[in-house]
Amino acid sequence: MTTKNFPQRYFLPEEEQPKSWLNIRAFMKNKPAPMLHPGTKQPITAADLEPVFCKACIGQELDETTEFIPIPDGILEFYRAYRPAPLIRAYFLEKALGTPAEIYYKHEGTNTSGSHKLNSAAAQAFYAKQDGLTGLTTETGAGQWGSAMAMACAFYGLDLTVYMVKVSAEQKPYRKALIETYGAELIPSPSSTTECGKKILEKDPNTSGSLGCAISEAIEKAVHTPKCRYVLGSVLNHVLLHQSIIGLECKIAFDKYGIKPDIIIGCAGGGSNLGGLIAPFAAEKLQGKSDARLIAVEPSSCPSLTEGKFDYDFGDTAQTTPLIKMYTLGCDFIPSSSHVGGLRYHGMNSTISQLYHDKILEARTAKQTEVFEAAVKFAKIEGILPAPESSHAIKIAIDEAMECKRSGEKKTILFGLTGTGYFDMSAYMQYNDKSMKD
Amino acid sequence: MTTKNFPQRYFLPEEEQPKSWLNIRAFMKNKPAPMLHPGTKQPITAADLEPVFCKACIGQELDETTEFIPIPDGILEFYRAYRPAPLIRAYFLEKALGTPAEIYYKHEGTNTSGSHKLNSAAAQAFYAKQDGLTGLTTETGAGQWGSAMAMACAFYGLDLTVYMVKVSAEQKPYRKALIETYGAELIPSPSSTTECGKKILEKDPNTSGSLGCAISEAIEKAVHTPKCRYVLGSVLNHVLLHQSIIGLECKIAFDKYGIKPDIIIGCAGGGSNLGGLIAPFAAEKLQGKSDARLIAVEPSSCPSLTEGKFDYDFGDTAQTTPLIKMYTLGCDFIPSSSHVGGLRYHGMNSTISQLYHDKILEARTAKQTEVFEAAVKFAKIEGILPAPESSHAIKIAIDEAMECKRSGEKKTILFGLTGTGYFDMSAYMQYNDKSMKD
Numbered sequence: 001m002t003t004k005n006f007p008q009r010y011f012l013p014e015e016e017q018p019k020s021w022l023n024i025r026a027f028m029k030n031k032p033a034p035m036l037h038p039g040t041k042q043p044i045t046a047a048d049l050e051p052v053f054c055k056a057c058i059g060q061e062l063d064e065t066t067e068f069i070p071i072p073d074g075i076l077e078f079y080r081a082y083r084p085a086p087l088i089r090a091y092f093l094e095k096a097l098g099t100p101a102e103i104y105y106k107h108e109g110t111n112t113s114g115s116h117k118l119n120s121a122a123a124q125a126f127y128a129k130q131d132g133l134t135g136l137t138t139e140t141g142a143g144q145w146g147s148a149m150a151m152a153c154a155f156y157g158l159d160l161t162v163y164m165v166k167v168s169a170e171q172k173p174y175r176k177a178l179i180e181t182y183g184a185e186l187i188p189s190p191s192s193t194t195e196c197g198k199k200i201l202e203k204d205p206n207t208s209g210s211l212g213c214a215i216s217e218a219i220e221k222a223v224h225t226p227k228c229r230y231v232l233g234s235v236l237n238h239v240l241l242h243q244s245i246i247g248l249e250c251k252i253a254f255d256k257y258g259i260k261p262d263i264i265i266g267c268a269g270g271g272s273n274l275g276g277l278i279a280p281f282a283a284e285k286l287q288g289k290s291d292a293r294l295i296a297v298e299p300s301s302c303p304s305l306t307e308g309k310f311d312y313d314f315g316d317t318a319q320t321t322p323l324i325k326m327y328t329l330g331c332d333f334i335p336s337s338s339h340v341g342g343l344r345y346h347g348m349n350s351t352i353s354q355l356y357h358d359k360i361l362e363a364r365t366a367k368q369t370e371v372f373e374a375a376v377k378f379a380k381i382e383g384i385l386p387a388p389e390s391s392h393a394i395k396i397a398i399d400e401a402m403e404c405k406r407s408g409e410k411k412t413i414l415f416g417l418t419g420t421g422y423f424d425m426s427a428y429m430q431y432n433d434k435s436m437k438d
Numbered sequence: 439m440t441t442k443n444f445p446q447r448y449f450l451p452e453e454e455q456p457k458s459w460l461n462i463r464a465f466m467k468n469k470p471a472p473m474l475h476p477g478t479k480q481p482i483t484a485a486d487l488e489p490v491f492c493k494a495c496i497g498q499e500l501d502e503t504t505e506f507i508p509i510p511d512g513i514l515e516f517y518r519a520y521r522p523a524p525l526i527r528a529y530f531l532e533k534a535l536g537t538p539a540e541i542y543y544k545h546e547g548t549n550t551s552g553s554h555k556l557n558s559a560a561a562q563a564f565y566a567k568q569d570g571l572t573g574l575t576t577e578t579g580a581g582q583w584g585s586a587m588a589m590a591c592a593f594y595g596l597d598l599t600v601y602m603v604k605v606s607a608e609q610k611p612y613r614k615a616l617i618e619t620y621g622a623e624l625i626p627s628p629s630s631t632t633e634c635g636k637k638i639l640e641k642d643p644n645t646s647g648s649l650g651c652a653i654s655e656a657i658e659k660a661v662h663t664p665k666c667r668y669v670l671g672s673v674l675n676h677v678l679l680h681q682s683i684i685g686l687e688c689k690i691a692f693d694k695y696g697i698k699p700d701i702i703i704g705c706a707g708g709g710s711n712l713g714g715l716i717a718p719f720a721a722e723k724l725q726g727k728s729d730a731r732l733i734a735v736e737p738s739s740c741p742s743l744t745e746g747k748f749d750y751d752f753g754d755t756a757q758t759t760p761l762i763k764m765y766t767l768g769c770d771f772i773p774s775s776s777h778v779g780g781l782r783y784h785g786m787n788s789t790i791s792q793l794y795h796d797k798i799l800e801a802r803t804a805k806q807t808e809v810f811e812a813a814v815k816f817a818k819i820e821g822i823l824p825a826p827e828s829s830h831a832i833k834i835a836i837d838e839a840m841e842c843k844r845s846g847e848k849k850t851i852l853f854g855l856t857g858t859g860y861f862d863m864s865a866y867m868q869y870n871d872k873s874m875k876d
Binding site for chain 2: 080083173380383422423431
């Protein structure tokens with residue numbers, strides 16, 4: 001096949017954009033194990049989740065059989081405001097590496113929130129509005145998810161309270177400003193607005209906060225506010241479903257040009273970007289129609305797939321969520337604070353975990369300094385400053401392309417560029433002044 | 439004509455992208471007055487400029503007759519790495535305003551430097567490489583131009599020294615980090631690396647610096663470094679030429695859909711974005727083929743067109759540049775430091791000045807707080823956080839759309855969204871905490 005005519009930046013025309021999401025679980029013989037109620041240890045029901053989540057999201061969370069779920073018009077409308085995300089042929093990088101491999105990447109960072117998170121934020125805000133809710137709560141660590149939710153809530157006309165880990169709110173004033181510009185209330189966590197926040201502050205008034213604590217505050221606030229629910233930006237299966245738009249756009253474009261990727265690479269924290277990117281390719285593989293390699297890349301500091309245990313565990317450090325069967329480092333695992341980015345989650349989405357367990361998916365780790373070395377190289381050659389998270393995928397994509405150079409094989413590589421690093425320059429400052437550690 | 443089918447975000451396919459720049463001066467009966475040598479007061483010659491600028495740029499600066507100048511392949515190659523910039527139909531904004539007007543905007547902020555500046559940075563770096571140079575110097579105030587030059591020099595393999603106004607380097611650590619990540623040397627100005635910097639530091643060791651001083655340092659450094667020249671990001675006519683890619687992409691897309699804009703609006707500091715956006719539309723107007731209104735928007739704090747004098751003046755505060763016939767507030771004019779953004783220049787490009795003098799172009803002013811009010815409204819409705827500079831155009835575009843609502847006229851409005859505000863959130867922080875003044 002010839003792929004010479006693939007433009008450097010391909011944008012799917014509006015009329016060809018996907019109208020449905022793809023539910024990977026419907027293609028799996030071995031379904032992910034059900035979530036269990038933390039009290040009864042019985043499979044969770046829709047009724048269990050209703051005080052916390054929106055109805056449509058609960059339905060999607062529990063749906064293991066519908067292959068394609070139509071995207072409501074009200075969500076497609078918002079998607080048109082920032083999608084399609086370009087599918088880019090890395091001609092410059094290929095040339096610089098001298099590799100026979102063809103490298104493509106899907107750039108999800110062209111919206112103001114700076115990452116793929118907006119794909120699920122839009123859906124969750126839309127469904128909240130549909131349920132007649134007036135407000136939402138959430139937490140944010142690195143800030144991408146909080147920014148995305150603030151944008152989506154501004155668009156659909158919902159109040160939003162974002163509990164931002166206190167140290168992040170202090171270290172990332174630009175993220176805080178962005179979230180507030182979109183009209184959300186930003187509360188550094190722990191705070192005195194919740195009982196659990198107060199308790200933590202009593203114990204340690206100078207605590208810098210944690211994601212676990214911010215989650216607990218956001219859930220408490222949602223449960224105690226009328227017409228309000230809680231939203232989460234990763235880990236859950238309905239989030240993966242919304243993110244399938246990433247892979248579907250790639251698949252449609254590739255099919256038009258007769259391109260079949262041999263290797264598909266995504267970074268993995270909670271698993272939402274990876275699950276979205278691989279969705280249609282994993283479905284083909286599960287149907288025996290493809291033998292493409294699917295690779296998850298984790299930071300070596302937080303290796304849940306590669307070094308974790310495949311078992312039931314809590315989704316949060318405070319042990320309040322349902323139990324999820326997943327690869328986990330233990331819900332009390334906290335990676336070294338010298339490590340940056342949105343990949344610091346102790347566990348992994350249950351579908352991704354099952355695919356890894358069944359060897360549909362491989363996993364690799366990358367060290368922080370080599371990730372930033374790849375990031376800066378990529379920025380200079382391709383002209384896009386990547387998010388630290390995305391740079392894990394870049395690092396492994398370069399490794400695979402160099403392996404092709406050694407072997408002479410002309411493989412086709414696709415990786416997910418989940419976002420840009422524009423609001424998160426402090427990590428680059430560390431790298432530039434050589435104070436970054438592995 | 440029907441424009442119902444215009445997609446929300448239109449990307450010009452690669453094969454339809456412009457292959458030439460448009461030189462507005464070739465279409466003008468009244469050419470802009472020539473630049474004068476500051477010593478002899480005679481029209482400047484190519485030889486006068488050669489110690490400072492690259493050869494091709496000098497040729498373009500002095501060329502008043504060639505209508506279309508081919509873009510070299512080596513520049514088109516880099517353009518493909520971040521162009522086309524989307525032309526967006528503001529369906530959401532139209533609906534929110536309830537206006538019969540059709541509103542379009544050209545989004546030049548989708549590249550990592552965050553603005554249109556990269557269009558000229560790419561050209562100037564390419565020509566420097568072609569001249570056999572090894573290094574360039576420049577200055578940057580707000581940081582957009584410095585970021586763009588750092589990216590272009592990384593791509594073409596040139597050393598770059600950026601003199602950044604000291605107070606900006608301190609207030610915008612993320613801009614500094616971005617420029618350094620792309621491998622440029624960033625020197626807060628004034629510095630001890632130049633004679634003029636030393637003199638200023640002797641007088642006032644605690645000075646916060648100024649753009650005039652940074653320009654002087656960059657020129658001195660270029661002139662005293664072998665195989666090195668100086669590059670400037672606005673004001674000059676070769677910069678406007680490179681920026682004509684903005685308007686040309688709009689024109690090609692509009693022609694495909696049978697759209698004729700009635701009003702074209704751009705913010706104006708030195709004039710490069712405005713000149714680029716209006717280029718093909720001004721050419722039509724100068725040929726009597728169109729009566730579209732062309733509107734420059736200035737900050738009320740720096741109203742060079744609307745309140746300046748049309749006369750010869752220096753381009754810099756240090757009075758070292760050639761004399762330029764332009765609308766100017768006087769080369770010693772310094773707008774209040776409470777005002778933000780890249781529109782603080784005392785003068786205006788000579789072509790823009792002549793077009794305004796000849797009433798081809800209108801000019802309007804906008805106050806800072808009303809500009810940010812428009813910016814935040816736009817961000818919430820359209821989902822893109824605009825640069826403070828671009829928001830001047832947004833403010834007037836909204837005014838014109840509301841005028842259509844009053845009159846019932848269905849006009850077609852195009853404005854230039856020159857960039858995003860991602861690296862420049864401090865202004866939004868001021869607006870959010872209500873400490874911003876007019």
